[in-house]
Amino acid sequence: MKKILVFCFLIFFIFTGIMVAVEVPEELYRKGNSSYENGDYEKAISFYEELLRMDEVSPEVFYNSGNSCFKLKKIGKAILNYEKALRMDPRDKDTQLNLKLTKEMTVDKINTFERGFVLNMSLFVYDRVNIDELSLICSFLYLAMILILIFSIFFIAKRRFMFYTAGVFGAVFFIFLIFLFTKIRNENFTKTGIIIDEKADARSGPKENYLLQFTLHEGTKISIVKEAQDWYEIELSKDLKGWIPKTSIDII
Known part of the structure; x- marks a missing residue:
């Protein structure tokens, strides 16, 4: 009889643990959406980021987080989240449109070659x-x-x-x-990233005392060539490279 009771308790705790594990992400996602609808975008972002820290990664979470960042005029973070969402669901029309509209708000206009x-x-x-x-x-x-x-x-x-x-x-x-x-x-x-600071100075080496080469602005997408301590060497083209602090860049 004791063995049966112990077995029943074990089943109960296992089942309860599974239910809690399922409910917690769903509750966070619901709270994030509710905060967004109520205009509390900072709080919405905190719920979505908590989901991502729990490895509850989905295009919907990235998309909603991107929308919240956009509402707060955090253009870099918005583009970052839309890019991540499109990697998982590349045909989503809403994400494609929002990314396009957000990119139009960026300062840096990178010229691309003519495609055939x-x-x-x-x-x-x-x-x-x-x-x-x-x-x-x-x-x-x-x-x-x-x-x-x-x-x-x-x-x-x-x-x-x-x-x-x-x-x-x-x-x-x-x-x-x-x-x-x-x-x-x-x-x-291949590491790619987004400039998340309002502007970021690219220097000729990985220190503040190196020569300033050019300045990039929030939302610009860059390729990361290598890193040294707190700096990334970034590349926009073969002729345009520089070192930018890691704190100014988020990896896609």
Whole structure:
């Protein structure tokens, strides 16, 4: 009888722990949304950031946090959160629009090279799928190509057509594989960040007494080349590099 009671207590505590673990994030998210609706944007941000500290990461949390930052005119933080949301859900129209509108409010206008039709089409696809989706697409294309080649062994009359079809699948697979490796490199191995201070001076070295080269403003997206103590060496182009304090930058 004692063993049964002990077992029942264990089940009760385990079940209660699971329920609390589920309810806490949901309650924080609800409180964040409620604070936003009531115009208390600082409080809303604190709830969303608490969720992120608990590893409750989702595009909705980043999006809502971005909206709260935007309301407080924290342009850099807003762009940072929208960028993070789009990495997880790259086709979300609201996030795309809000990011575009927020970027229009930035001071620094970085010139980009003219893109051709093929590059535009490639980026259209690349920007609208995340790493998990690209992995699934590559797996499907590879499996389809292999199955077609296997079937061609048994259907001799249609072997030529099947080889052609397998070649098409193989070519598309190769293109999406490049997309996948590029996105993995860009998101996991290449550091990019957003200037979160109103302005940040880029110097020729990682100290305040180095020569001032140029000044960036809140919301500008940069690539991080390397770091030294409390400084990042950032890059906007091959000809435009400098050292900026880490406190002025948040990593995407």
